[in-house]
Structure formats: C-alpha cells, structure tokens
Amino acid sequence: MTHGDLRVLLAAAAWWLSTVVALLEGMGLVVTVVVAAAGATLVTSMALGHANRGRLLRFWMPTLLVVAVAMLCAAGVTAAHDHAARSGILADLASARATATIRGTVASYPNPAGERVLRRLRVETVEGRGQVSRAHASVMLLGDEELSRLNLDETIIVDVRLEPQGRASREIAWATVIGRATVVEPAGPLSRWIAVRSSYMMGHLADETPQVQGLVPGLAIGDDSRIPEDRGEALAAVNLTHLTAVSGAHVSMVCAIALALVGRRRRLLSVAVAGGVLFSLIVATGAQPSVMRAGVMGVVVLGAVWLRRPSSALPALGVSIVVLLALEPTLALAYGFVLSVVSTAAIIAWARPAAGLLAPLVTIPGANLLAVPLVAHVACAPIILLLTDTASVWSALANALVAPVVPAGTVFALCALLLAGTPAGPILAWLAARCVSWIDIVAGSVSQWPGSGIDGRLVLALYAAILFSSWLIVSRGVRRLWIAAAAVGVAASRLVSPAMGEWTVIQCDVGQGAATLFRLDGRIFLVDTGPSDGRLEDCLQRARARVDVLILTHLHADHAGNLDGALRHGVAEVWVGPGMTDPVAQLGVTVPIIERSAGDSEFGVDTLWPDRHVPCYDESCENNQSLVVRANVGQTLLVTGDIERETQQMLARRDIAADIVLIPHHGSPNQDESFAQSVGAATALLSYGDNTYGHPAPSTIDLYAAFGAILATAEGDIVLHIDGSEEVPAGVGY
Structure with missing residues (x-):
C-alpha cells in the first residue's frame, strides 16, 4: 500500500467518523474538535521545529491536512442534508404524530413484518394541517399486503399517520398507511421493464417450492420479499442472508461478464457498456446500501481500466465511502452499509493471509473457500451482535458449501430475469432454481445442527481461535500449538448451550x-x-x-x-x-x-x-x-x-x-x-x-x-x- 492509498483510507475514515458525530451531536462538535486538534498540531510543530525534531511531523502534515479538510467537509455536507430533510412541514408533522397526505417514489422492495409490509418512500410533497410543502427526506411506509403490489420507482399519493424516527435514522418518520395508495406516475422505463421481466420469471418458477420462488429473485436483484419467514430465519441463522443482498460479488460478476462480452481492446466501449450494466443493476436493486457501495467501487475500477492505470481495492473502498456518505449521510449508521464496508475491507486485507494459514489444515481449495466467510464473520461479529445475540459455529462451513453454486446461480438468475418471456427463460429459471435449492438445503439443514443458535460471542472466539491455531501450526511452534489446542478446547467446551426443543x-x-x-x-x-x-x-x-x-x-x-x-x-x-x-x-x-x-x-x-x-x-x-x-x-x-x-x-x-x-x-x-x-x-x-x-x-x-x-x-x-x-x-x- 502506498502512502497515497493510506491517505485516501484515512480521509474516508475521518469522513465517516465526522458524519457519525455530526448526525448524533451536530456540526459544532466536529468543528470544535478539528480546530482544537489543528491548534495542538501547530503548537507541537513549532516546538519540534525549534528543537530541530519536526521532520516526522512535516512528513505527515499533508495527510493531517487532508484528514482535517475531510472532517470539516463531512460535517458541512451532513448539516446541509439534515437542514434539507427538516425543511418544510414533514418533520414537524412527524413530531406531532399528525396525519398527512404524502406524494413520493417507492424506493425499496417489500419487507414483510408479520402481517404488515414495510417499504421505503422518497417523499416529494406533503400536505397536512392545512399546509403543503416540498420534502427532501424519506419515510418508512407501514401498511398491509396492498403495499407489496406497488412496483419499485412508482410515484404514489397516500394518506398516512406519521411518527418520528431517531435523529440519525435513514428515514425521518414512520408512516402508517390509513388509506389506499394511489399510483399517480408509473415507474421509469427501466424499472417497468424489470418488473415485467420479474413477473414472467415468477411464472416460470410457478411449480417450484415457495423458498425457491423467493430465493431466485433475491439472488438476482436482491428482492427477498417472497422468501418464507422460516427459510429467512434459517438463512440468517447460518449467515447466508448476504446472498440476497446484492453487493460486491454480484457487481464483480456482472461487470466481468460485460467486459468479457465486449472485450477490453475497445476500452471506451467496454467501460461504457459495463457502466451501463452497473447502473441498471443499481436501479433494479432499489439502490440498497451494499450495492451502492459496490457500485461506486466498480465505477472506480472501471475508471482505472479506462485510464489504463492499476486499481487498488482499498482506496476504491475509501472513495466509495466518501461518495456515498456525501450523497446520503445517514448511511453512516445504517447496518447494511456498515456491514458491507467492514466485510469488504476484511476480505480485501485478510482473506489471502487467512487462506495461507488454513491451507496446511484443509488443503488449498478448502482454505480458499473457508477464508472469506471466516474473516468476514470475525470482522462483522461485533456489529452483528448489536442485532442478534446468537450465531452458528457452522456459518463458515455453510458459506463454503454454497460457494460453488453461488456464481452459477447468480448468472442463471440474472439471465432468467433478462430473458424471461423468451424460449430460453424457463430453462434458465430451472437452472437458477436448482442452484438456489442447494442453498436452501444447506441453510435448512445446517441451521438445525448442534452449535447453531448459540451465543455469538462464543462463535467469534472459536473462529479467532481457529485462525490463531492455524498461525501457530504454520509457524511450527510445538509449544504454542499445545497452547492453541487448549484455547480451542476451552472455547469448544463453552459452546454447550442446549436448546429447549419444542415449546409453546x-x-x-x-x-x-x-x-x-x-x-x-x-x-x-x-x-x-x-x-x-x-x-x-x-x-x-x-x-x-x-x-x-x-x-x-x-x-x-x-x-x-x-x-x-x-x-x-x-x-x-x-x-x-x-x-x-x-x-x-x-x-x-x-x-x-x-x-x-x-x-x-x-x-x-x-x-x-x-x-x-x-x-x-x-x-x-x-x-x-x-x-x-x-x-x-x-x-x-x-x-x-x-x-x-x-x-x-x-x-x-x-x-x-x-x-x-x-x-x-x-x-x-x-x-x-x-x-x-x-x-x-x-x-x-x-x-x-x-x-x-x-x-x-x-x-x-x-x-x-x-x-x-x-x-x-x-x-x-x-x-x-x-x-x-x-x-x-x-x-x-x-
């Protein structure tokens, strides 16, 4: 990693931290901290310069300046977004828990919550208590099954009862539907075309099981609304839900296919085609945080291909953080975005060394399959523990078992969507169904094994112990190996957390x-x-x-x-x-x-x-x-x-x-x-x-x-x- 790459990563980290502080405490605290730090640095620089020992500080001064500018810019951008979101009457109506009529664009696929359905709505105008104003914020619609029938990107008008969300939430309010949503503008051409293709594809899958019918669109475009609740719990139990959240792997495959079909010799054409496909994928998935992060990284890589310059993954990740948080600061605290960034960084930095450590234990192919889920889980576990206390010892194995079919399943699912309604559509849908059937079998079986549904902290400790033990084996330290074996034994002994069995x-x-x-x-x-x-x-x-x-x-x-x-x-x-x-x-x-x-x-x-x-x-x-x-x-x-x-x-x-x-x-x-x-x-x-x-x-x-x-x-x-x-x-x- 070059010093320039490190500078990009530090600037991205500073931007992210400043955005979080500005969301929670306001812009003033960020400015105060930056000014105080700049003053302390200046005084230190003068003192060291007087003593002729300021060479190291002078070397890092440009980087410190970049970090300070990043923090100030992030605070300013966040404050501007917050001001825009709270302008007009929407925020006031939400604080008063008032009823209102809102007009906005459907921005997410349905998310079932019991008998209710959640959908994100980008609000354009709001009318309530005799006033009308424009809005520059999103709300989370909460309604019945009728919401599921709305297409992505449609503009609707609906009567709602508003309730405020937290200051740092991605949506400014909950909006419980109290009337019927009326579509006033159809979705854009691309969204309508995808909706039609999706309808045809679901027709091709009519004879499949409900879990297969839910997993195929999830694997293709991240639409997991049709996955039955019990199968969704099984996927979550063994950390396979990321397969239905379009992210880096999907973007990489789509761009690679586009570049392969066009060829790299015609650089401008290949980059344009791959960029168009990437834009279509972002629209098709409803701009989920994970796909937005992967999309910006893809744009950076395509830019490097166009300029014939080497691309580095970590700086591209840093650029994606800055760009996305500048566009939507509330992503800084969105679990989907945080998990996407942390897992990507861990895979980039640790997957290859982890595979090298595991190779003597499970062979090179096995190490390549296990390394990615192992390091991703270790990195994301502290965040996942904020959402759920349980995890599975077998999550890395489950990811390794499905890894061979995921690329084929993704390609088949995407092609089945694109070619739905053609003679090739039923064949491609059947092939995609066979791939996701294996994913469903693995999730359903492994989630029932002993060691699933146990304390997530123990799983984290066990995975860390496995990596540590592998390092000891590779380093050929016999004494250290015995220490590692004892550590693994202690961790395993604590995994006894018997389930209650059947209960009412x-x-x-x-x-x-x-x-x-x-x-x-x-x-x-x-x-x-x-x-x-x-x-x-x-x-x-x-x-x-x-x-x-x-x-x-x-x-x-x-x-x-x-x-x-x-x-x-x-x-x-x-x-x-x-x-x-x-x-x-x-x-x-x-x-x-x-x-x-x-x-x-x-x-x-x-x-x-x-x-x-x-x-x-x-x-x-x-x-x-x-x-x-x-x-x-x-x-x-x-x-x-x-x-x-x-x-x-x-x-x-x-x-x-x-x-x-x-x-x-x-x-x-x-x-x-x-x-x-x-x-x-x-x-x-x-x-x-x-x-x-x-x-x-x-x-x-x-x-x-x-x-x-x-x-x-x-x-x-x-x-x-x-x-x-x-x-x-x-x-x-x-």
Whole structure:
C-alpha cells in the first residue's frame, strides 16, 4: 500500500467518523474538535521545529491536512442534508404524530413484518394541517399486503399517520398507511421493464417450492420479499442472508461478464457498456446500501481500466465511502452499509493471509473457500451482535458449501430475469432454481445442527481461535500449538448451550422480574423483558426465538429493564398501554409503538386491561395500569403484569378465565381471592428471584394452589409444550 492509498483510507475514515458525530451531536462538535486538534498540531510543530525534531511531523502534515479538510467537509455536507430533510412541514408533522397526505417514489422492495409490509418512500410533497410543502427526506411506509403490489420507482399519493424516527435514522418518520395508495406516475422505463421481466420469471418458477420462488429473485436483484419467514430465519441463522443482498460479488460478476462480452481492446466501449450494466443493476436493486457501495467501487475500477492505470481495492473502498456518505449521510449508521464496508475491507486485507494459514489444515481449495466467510464473520461479529445475540459455529462451513453454486446461480438468475418471456427463460429459471435449492438445503439443514443458535460471542472466539491455531501450526511452534489446542478446547467446551426443543410458552428465568414468551399462529410474542442483567438473552438463545411483537405491561425496571436486549432479537413492533407511547419512545425505541386498551384484539391476542389512560404519580398506580393480555395458544394464557388487589377486583367481574396464568406481581401478598377464582387456571406460573419483598407470599401460594399446579422460575425457565390437549411442563413446582 502506498502512502497515497493510506491517505485516501484515512480521509474516508475521518469522513465517516465526522458524519457519525455530526448526525448524533451536530456540526459544532466536529468543528470544535478539528480546530482544537489543528491548534495542538501547530503548537507541537513549532516546538519540534525549534528543537530541530519536526521532520516526522512535516512528513505527515499533508495527510493531517487532508484528514482535517475531510472532517470539516463531512460535517458541512451532513448539516446541509439534515437542514434539507427538516425543511418544510414533514418533520414537524412527524413530531406531532399528525396525519398527512404524502406524494413520493417507492424506493425499496417489500419487507414483510408479520402481517404488515414495510417499504421505503422518497417523499416529494406533503400536505397536512392545512399546509403543503416540498420534502427532501424519506419515510418508512407501514401498511398491509396492498403495499407489496406497488412496483419499485412508482410515484404514489397516500394518506398516512406519521411518527418520528431517531435523529440519525435513514428515514425521518414512520408512516402508517390509513388509506389506499394511489399510483399517480408509473415507474421509469427501466424499472417497468424489470418488473415485467420479474413477473414472467415468477411464472416460470410457478411449480417450484415457495423458498425457491423467493430465493431466485433475491439472488438476482436482491428482492427477498417472497422468501418464507422460516427459510429467512434459517438463512440468517447460518449467515447466508448476504446472498440476497446484492453487493460486491454480484457487481464483480456482472461487470466481468460485460467486459468479457465486449472485450477490453475497445476500452471506451467496454467501460461504457459495463457502466451501463452497473447502473441498471443499481436501479433494479432499489439502490440498497451494499450495492451502492459496490457500485461506486466498480465505477472506480472501471475508471482505472479506462485510464489504463492499476486499481487498488482499498482506496476504491475509501472513495466509495466518501461518495456515498456525501450523497446520503445517514448511511453512516445504517447496518447494511456498515456491514458491507467492514466485510469488504476484511476480505480485501485478510482473506489471502487467512487462506495461507488454513491451507496446511484443509488443503488449498478448502482454505480458499473457508477464508472469506471466516474473516468476514470475525470482522462483522461485533456489529452483528448489536442485532442478534446468537450465531452458528457452522456459518463458515455453510458459506463454503454454497460457494460453488453461488456464481452459477447468480448468472442463471440474472439471465432468467433478462430473458424471461423468451424460449430460453424457463430453462434458465430451472437452472437458477436448482442452484438456489442447494442453498436452501444447506441453510435448512445446517441451521438445525448442534452449535447453531448459540451465543455469538462464543462463535467469534472459536473462529479467532481457529485462525490463531492455524498461525501457530504454520509457524511450527510445538509449544504454542499445545497452547492453541487448549484455547480451542476451552472455547469448544463453552459452546454447550442446549436448546429447549419444542415449546409453546416459556416463562424465562430472569431473576426478580418477568419475561413471558409464547408462540401464536407463526408469531413469537414476548411480554416484558425482565431486569437489565442479560438473562433474557440467554433464554431467547436457548429458545432460538426471534421476537415479532414485544408487549410491555409497564415500565418498571424488573419488567422493562432489558428493553435493548429484547429489541436486538428482531422486534417488529412494541405494544404498550394507553398513554405510554412517549415514555417508551424516549427509551430509544425506533420500531412502531402501538397503544392497546381493553377490548383491542390483534393477531389472536386480546387486551383485557387497562380501559383508558390514567396519570400515575406512585408505583402502586403504575402497577395497576399494567397491560393485561390473554392469548389462546392451544390453551388460554393470561399474563397479568403487576396488577394489585384493586384492579384484580374489577377484572374479577369480567371474563378473565384462563388455563394458564402468570400470578400477578411475582406472588406478592396483595392478591384478591375472587380474581384467582374467576381465572380458575389449572397451571399458575410464578416468576421471581432473590428479593427483599417477601415474594412469593405463602398466602398467595395457597390461594393459587387451590386451583391447580404452580410452577416457579426459582430453578430455571418454565417450558410448556402444548400439543392439542397435551401439556408438558418443566419447572419447579410447589
């Protein structure tokens, strides 16, 4: 790497860091830091120059100047984008949670979230509260299946209810559809042509399984909206979801094919054709962050081909970072963009050395297959752990097993799309289907192996130990080899994290708190999170659960203390009681927050209490405002939060019968006998840990024992598997 290459990378890193700081704290902090650093550097330079020792600083001075200019430019560009996004009335309407009519362009493929669908919309104009203005921001549309029928790049008008997102979010607001979206302008010619081709291709795949029908367009243009939920979870479990996020590998293959067909001798023509194909791919994928990053890198490489100059991957990556963050600063905190950049940098820098280390262990071909997923996982693991706590020991092997078919599958899928409707279309679609069938088989099988769904930190430690052991073997250090073997043995011994097997309801052992997990009609619900001690994540890991809906009964620390941990497990929406939206939003929740009150019913979950919002000024009132829900999971389950005697007496006069009940308030003595009698549960769950409150009270145990069995979390999770009329409980009884 030359000094010029290093300068480009440092400038890109400085631009990225400055963008993040400007997004979170504002431009002023960046300017202050740069000015302070420049002053300190100037003083140091003068002092060293006076002592005739300033040669090293003078050598680095141009690079420091480039870094400072990059930081100031990034801060200025970010501030300009933020000002443009918040000009007009869109931001104000979102802050007020108002309804509005918006006009904009569909900018992403559908993203299913339970029975709802998410789509990104670039807003052009907004009308609300008697005002109309232009907008220069995006919102995330949340609606029903009707949104899936909209084509990419179509311009629509739709009535929505707005809710603000965080300051650094890529979209300025959530926009829940409250009317029918009307298409006012069709998509552009290229987008319409791709939509028609995609429709023909799906016709060719009509006889294939649903997972194959979902994977082929995912592999071709990154449209993963048709992948069934369980297959998507299997892909995620073994880190294969990147195959449906068009990025560097797709761009490389597409450009290589274009250059091969045209030939490199006619440089201008070959670069123009490859550039046109690259632009079409970006449009076809909806400008996903990963493909944008790869696209800019591709443009840099094509520019080098045109100028007959050698191209270097790392500086091209640096240029792509600067260009994309200048165009859209909010990408700096977008997980897709961050993962794309980090994995690309790791593969460029470490893949070849890692392959050299692994070759003595698994042969050269095996090393070439394993090195890329190994180093990508090690580099991305700290970021992935922010999204999910679980990973698979076998993710590198899964990537290696599918690697031989991915290039062919990508080419066949793209050609099947381009030639759909022609005699060659069905043949190409069939060939693409055979390739993705293997990917589906690998994902479905490997995700069920022992070692999948375990603590992601252990997988990271194991992969790092494998690379370290390979280095010791290559360096022929026998003593160090024994040390490495011991390290791998320790890491492997910690991988024992037994799954719970089949379950319907789990009362997680979170100590002195409560967290109830249950399945209903293909969704996973979590009621409360327990305290912030991390035990919830252990329970979700053993259950291999990705939460769809989080229900917060109330905001006491023993029920909502581990909110961040729960949100890392795929929560699509949060349910709260009346008047609790703002307090929950202030805790950093960015997914939709939905208020529930008595009489509401959705996804088969009935809300029984509270009737309305009541301002509270003490803990007892907050306990009595706990959200109470009931669900039929084969047997009826009643989750009660911390309701006390007064609320229990009111509910006792209503229909609250249930087969399984979570005893209110961890078994406190403040219980109402008529409530327990009205519930009449044959199984009572008791969630508590070490405490000074006297929970559970002996009188409460006697009260609920009169109606059936009591299972407690004192010794671990309570697991109920309900199959028809069969109930298989596990836990500690009284």
